[in-house]
Amino acid sequence: MRFIVSVLFLYATVAQAQFKAGYYFASFKDKANNNYQLTNPSAFLSQRALDRRTHQSIALDSLDLPVTQIYLNQLALTGVSIHSVSKWLNCAIVIINDSVHYTNISSLAFVKSMKYLRPLVAKKSNINKYEKELKQYNYGTATNQIEMMNGQYLHNLGKKGEGMLIAVLDAGFMGADTIRYFDSLRIQNRIFLTRDIVDGFNDTYVYESHPHGTNVLSTMAVLKNNDFVGTAPKATYALIRTEEGAHEYILEEYTWVIGAELADSIGADVINSSLGYSTFDDSTMNHTWADLTGRVAVSSIAATICARKGMIPCISAGNSADDAWRKIGSPADADSILTVGAVDANRDYAFFSSQGYSADGRVKPDVCAQGLASAIIREDGTSTYGSGTSFSSPILCGLVTCLWQANPQKTNIEIMDAIRKSASQYNSPDSLLGYGIPNFEQAYNFLAGVNPTALSNFEVKRIFPNPCTENTQLLYVSDKVREITISMYAIDGKVIFEKKMIIQPTINGNINISTSGIENGYYLLQVKAENMNKTFSICKK
Known part of the structure; x- marks a missing residue:
């Protein structure tokens, strides 16, 4: 008997020695005796969330039900603090x-398992995953990161994010409540919700702790004409x-899972998350490459x-390459x-952008946007440049939102498929850029049933007006991204001038040619492209 008691005492001592005070995941076996029923979903989901499901024919299921309140009550009776709750993980x-x-x-009896977090x-932490520091930045404007993906096409259609809700999951939004660049968000009441899942206990103050979320938000939400315009400047944000x-x-x-659940419950259309997880301060928590199947990590x-x-989740690939x-x-x-993933201002692979594929062979990243020397706003209200997939993701996310606004009848899967199909290397994806850089005019046309890739090469459709006074327009179609040269000659x-430019695949291309600085008379306009060289006569009056 003395031996058995000694063994039991030793076991208890070892168990106590192995215990670590901290945050724990307590998962539950079921959602029995729930206060809510799937037959009354308005009790736990917003009308926006229900409308999104109805529009896309998505059935309600047990994941939508909140955690059983009786279980939470019994947990509280043990004397521990409940930091937060996840209905998707049932914990x-x-x-x-x-x-x-x-x-x-x-x-x-209802607790299934425990996990130290x-x-x-x-x-x-010594881990820096948010932004890659560079010795030199390209001090251009925010224009390039939008026009690289032909995002201005959607804005010119009047699609700037109105009526759409973007949830931004991030590390903190220092300064976003005060700096002038976010004035329109505040004045127009387009901050739908704020919630701090990290601090827990339904904390709603997020303008602290870290500026990363502010930098990310700026690439989408800022609306300062002639200064800085984001990719979804009229959307609403959580x-x-x-x-x-x-x-x-x-x-x-x-906490990421809980944030995603909240985004779903309030009816968010799109999520941007410029966050990623691979290695941790406690190495026993680390993931492995083999985990990258999409079915291992809870996030x-x-x-x-x-x-x-x-919903459409836009997720940064990471900065680990x-x-x-x-x-x-x-x-x-x-x-x-x-x-x-990320590319530079010249559409080339950014050296830090994390590489694919997934462990089970799927193409990753899906697409890329400018993430090296991206235009951003700092938490102190200054305009500057930063690098990382933290910025390529929201730059793309804003345009994804505008595309869906322009095509509200389409499902999230249809929108994502069109974006992939529009990308620069859709037919030959790789582990660096995935399907490549999207073209949002082409994605829009795909959704409208028009396939620009069926066009034959490059063609000038018309030069109008001709005769002209101050300017004329060169109207064209192109089946792919290509370089063209436009030259004007006197008789x-x-x-008179010569300029080279990169054009995007389009069925409605339009290049403005200024003639205001030349004398009246007849001129020759030469247009050169791959396998094409044509000359047109124009008259300046």
Whole structure:
């Protein structure tokens, strides 16, 4: 008997020694005795969320039901603090200070499992995943990052995000409540919701902790004409803090899930998340390359659920290509989402952009946008440049939102498919750029049933007006991205001007040619492109 008691005492001592005070995931076995029913979904989902499901014929299921309240009540009776709750994972995140509370919770009949997520007090992390520092920046304007994807085509149609709700999951939004660049958001009441999942307990103040979310938000939301315009400057935004900027523990994947659930519940159309997870301050929590199937990491599972609930998740690929990890992280490996890599201002692969494919062989990243020397707004209200897929993702996300606004009858899957098909290397994807750089005019045409790739090469349709006074327009079609050269000559052969430009695939191309600085008379306009060289006569009056 003395031996048995000694063994039991030793076991208890070892268990206590292995216990770590901190944040824990407590998963539940079921959602029995729930206060809510799927027959009355308006009790737990917003009308926007229900409308999104109805429009896309998405059925309600048990994931939509909240966690059973009786279970939460019994957890609270043990004396622990309930930090937050996830209905998709059917769990609570609890803060446990001692092994007694851990044992008491583990023994509850409805508790399925427990998992350690983060210590109570965390040291500042050495992991920097938000932005890549460069020795030199290209001090251009925000124009390039929009026109690279032909995003101005959607804006010119009047599609700037009105009526659409974008949820931004990030690390904090310092300064976004005060700096002038976000005046229109505040004046027009286009900040739908703020929620701090990291601090828990339904905290709503997000303008603290980290500026990363502010930088990200600026690429989409800013509307300062002749200064800086984002890709969805008239959309409405939900600002959700799911990330601890100072630390890197797997707890953040669970707060990410809760943030995604919130985005779904309020009826968000699109999610941008410039966050990713691969390695942690506690190496026992690290993912492996083999995990990158979209079915292992909880954030990846949740991102796929977002898509299945009818949203479009835009997820940054990561900035790990030049470090030991190299690959995309989670939730970038999820299925049915847009994983966004980075290119530079010249459309070339950015050296830091995390690489694919997924572990199960799917093309990742899906597409790319400018992420090297992207125009952003800092938390102090200054306009500058930053680099990282943290910025390529929201730049793309804003245009995704405008495209869906222009095609409200389409499903999220149809919108994403059109974007992939419009991309620059759709027929030959690789692990660096995925399907390439999207063309949003071409995506719009795909959704309208027009296929620009069926066009024959490059063709000048018309030069109008001709005769002209101050300017004339060169109207053209093109089946792909190409360089063209436009030259104007006097009748005696004198060169008036010559310029080269990159054009995008289009069925309605329009190039303005100024003639205001030349004398009246007849001129020759030469247009050169791959396998094409034509000369047109124009008259200046």
